[in-house]
Amino acid sequence: MEEQQSPPGTARRGPPRSPKGPPPLLRRWVRGPDGGDGPAGPPWRSTVALTLIVLAGSHVAGRSQAGRAPIDAFALVLLLAGCAALLIRRRHPVVAVFGASAAVMVYLGAGYPYGPVFLPVAVGCFSAVIAGYRRQAWCAVAMLWLGHLLVAHWLYRWLPPSGDSAAPWSQEVAVAAWAVAVVAVAELVRVRREQWAKERAGRAAAARRRAEQERLRIARELHDVLAHSISVINVQAGVGLALLDSDPEQARTALTTIKSASKEALGEVRQVLENLRTPGEAPRSPAPGLDRLPELVEQAASAGLTVETTTGGGRPALPPGTDLAAFRIVQEALTNVVRHSAARRARVAIGWEPGALVLCVDDDGPPSGGEAGGSGNGLIGMRERAAALGGSIEAGPLPSGGFRVTARLPLAGHSEETS
Incomplete structure (x- = not known):
């Protein structure tokens, strides 16, 4: 006898059930x-x-x-x-x-x-x-x-x-009391078992959430570490190939930039992996922050992008998590300019509002229109970093044809130090 085929697009759940047997209502009564x-x-x-x-x-x-x-x-x-x-x-x-x-x-x-x-x-x-x-x-x-x-x-x-x-009717009372006692004890044990099961399920769900958050954090960190350096390497590799015959000296400069960018990327990836291997230990090197902004400007310049930076207001002492998030957001925003924009000039503005750090990165545009080669997770990663700190990201095109990314990261509860 031929096996009955499932309709297209229908997933079969387990082995086929025999058509014989008790009806669903009786099966529910007998087997729960x-x-x-x-x-x-x-x-x-x-x-x-x-x-x-x-x-x-x-x-x-x-x-x-x-x-x-x-x-x-x-x-x-x-x-x-x-x-x-x-x-x-x-x-x-x-x-x-x-x-x-x-x-x-x-x-x-x-x-x-x-x-x-x-x-x-x-x-x-x-x-x-x-x-x-x-x-x-x-x-x-x-x-x-x-x-x-x-x-x-x-x-x-x-x-x-x-x-x-x-x-005697007193005997019936004793039998009824016995029955009630048995059922009551069973109910108490059942309730306690259900409580234990809920507690175990809650702990398992919390562990899954922590694991998922950790996976997202690792993916976001690796993306931010690699995206900027790989973009610089990609641009410089194109320059080196184009000038290899006509201008060997300029091609040599491009190769030097590729070597420097790849070395820095390997160092940051190594730092991330060390933190993953020894989660309970303090990191051997400090996490990057806004004090490394000049390095981003230099790397962007090696990719042909001139970056102007402005800082306004008194600078508070940033906690490590906020400092790292601010650095990564600026890094990813500049990477997107290199990838997606034909602009040769970008601006980074760092300001402080009451209780918030404000970052603004924009360019003159227009969009390059070509295949950028990215994963499409840049803005998602920036928004996740900001949301993890209770902040927000606003991103969109400018009337002039450029693009702007504005991040607001809360600083509530942190003392200010005027720089």
């Missing part, structure tokens, strides 16, 4: 809300130990209850059946609790003595509630209690042992 199986492997040891307790306790109880029917082969079969149902309580807890309840109800209806016969029902109810089948467990216990009520007060005339009388 998710219809899934519990852990495999029957609990042999605990079930055998419980069976021995039930058999021994029932024989002892039968000696002290002269008015009840003696333990015979049928009683042993019922006791063993109630305990054997617990072997499937891990995979099918609902079937286990209903099977144990049915066996106990037939046992009591046959007039056999009371005793530890209720233990299989308690264990089955506990397992079902812990597994999440609360209503099913309640119904199984309620079925047993109502069956006992019916047998002990109405059907006892026609059931063994002969000459039996109605049970």
Whole structure:
């Protein structure tokens, strides 16, 4: 028989299900809300130990209850059946609790003595509630209690042992209290397990968020470290190739610039990798900041871009994170000018507003219109850096045809030092 093919674009989830079996509503009732199986492997040891307790306790109880029917082969079969149902309580807890309840109800209806016969029902109810089948467990216990009520007060005339009388109502109160206690303890354990599961899930989610943030930070740092230097290398390589025959001296200068830029890029990449390998140790070299702005200007000049810098207002003492973010934002903005603009002149303005550092980088344009060769993540990385500090980035074209990037990084809570 040919296998039925899934429609195009439809992902198959797991093996195909057999068309036979209980309907969805019955499957949900028998196997729980998710219809899934519990852990495999029957609990042999605990079930055998419980069976021995039930058999021994029932024989002892039968000696002290002269008015009840003696333990015979049928009683042993019922006791063993109630305990054997617990072997499937891990995979099918609902079937286990209903099977144990049915066996106990037939046992009591046959007039056999009371005793530890209720233990299989308690264990089955506990397992079902812990597994999440609360209503099913309640119904199984309620079925047993109502069956006992019916047998002990109405059907006892026609059931063994002969000459039996109605049970006192105080006994029904005790049975009801026992049932409520079992369900209450199971519910308490279930709630506690759910709390533990939520705590574990919360810790796992927090760990995933930290790992994701760390991956983003690493990707952003490597992008910012490499993008500027690779852009300078790319421009100088083009210049060197174009002038290799006509102006060897100028080509030599371009190659020297490539060597210097690649060496600096390797040094910064090495610093990033060292910080990743030893996250608990202090970095061996300080992170770059705005004090290295002249280096950016020099590198941009080697790529044919003249950069004018202006600084206004009193300069506060910048925390390392803000200083690094400001440096990277200016670096990426200048890299974008080299990549995407035909301008040969750019301006970098650094200013301080009340509680904020303001960076402005613009160029005269126009856009180069060619393939820049970048990843397209430059502005995204700048915005992520600013957002991580509670700041913002505004970027867009100018009416004159150029492009401007403005960053505002908060400085609240930091003392000012006039330079």
